Amino acid sequence: MPNKVRLGIIRLCFFFNAICSKVLDPVKLDELENEAAIILCQLEMYFPPAFFDIMVHLIVHLVREIKCCGPIYLWCMYSVERYMKILKGYTKNLHHPEASIVERYIAEEAIEFCSEYIEKAKLVGLPECRHDERVGGKGSRALHVLTPSVEDLQQAHLYVLNNSNEVFPYIHQHEGLVKKGNPKMSKNWILKKHCRSKASW
Numbered sequence: 001m002p003n004k005v006r007l008g009i010i011r012l013c014f015f016f017n018a019i020c021s022k023v024l025d026p027v028k029l030d031e032l033e034n035e036a037a038i039i040l041c042q043l044e045m046y047f048p049p050a051f052f053d054i055m056v057h058l059i060v061h062l063v064r065e066i067k068c069c070g071p072i073y074l075w076c077m078y079s080v081e082r083y084m085k086i087l088k089g090y091t092k093n094l095h096h097p098e099a100s101i102v103e104r105y106i107a108e109e110a111i112e113f114c115s116e117y118i119e120k121a122k123l124v125g126l127p128e129c130r131h132d133e134r135v136g137g138k139g140s141r142a143l144h145v146l147t148p149s150v151e152d153l154q155q156a157h158l159y160v161l162n163n164s165n166e167v168f169p170y171i172h173q174h175e176g177l178v179k180k181g182n183p184k185m186s187k188n189w190i191l192k193k194h195c196r197s198k199a200s201w
Helices: 003-019 026-046 059-069 078-089 097-119 150-162 165-181 187-197
Strands: none
Touching: 003 026, 003 059, 026 059, 078 097, 150 165, 165 187
């Protein structure tokens, strides 16, 4: 999306985030009301007039409703309306929509209860799958505990030291100390000595 359109939508998201919070500062409600008007003006510049139905213009009145009725989470119907859409989807018989909704709702509740109940039951007559418990974090075979050797631990320690930004100044300092202590040695020897002794240093 173009930057100006994206900015308007992001401001609208921040506005809804502010008014839907459980704690509201009454002093900032006037600022939020002005912000809602500015956001709508921004959206009117970039979206066609068909976009602005009654629901979009209700944004202006939300802050006034908060002043009258209190925080939105105590009286808003958005979650109820969303769930009503799910219930309307249960309608299969248009002559008796309420009965159809009730029938489908009870069937769904029964299926959910049975699936939770059967989860705890053991299978009868079927072999147990070896991979089911592995997904949950338990292996079905013997547990293998690996104890790393001292060399592996030192190598892992060096790897962490070499890849930490906070340790870089100390690594350069240790390399300088090794060079000062052995001025006649080659670079390869100094590098090996530096790698062997920097972890303990």
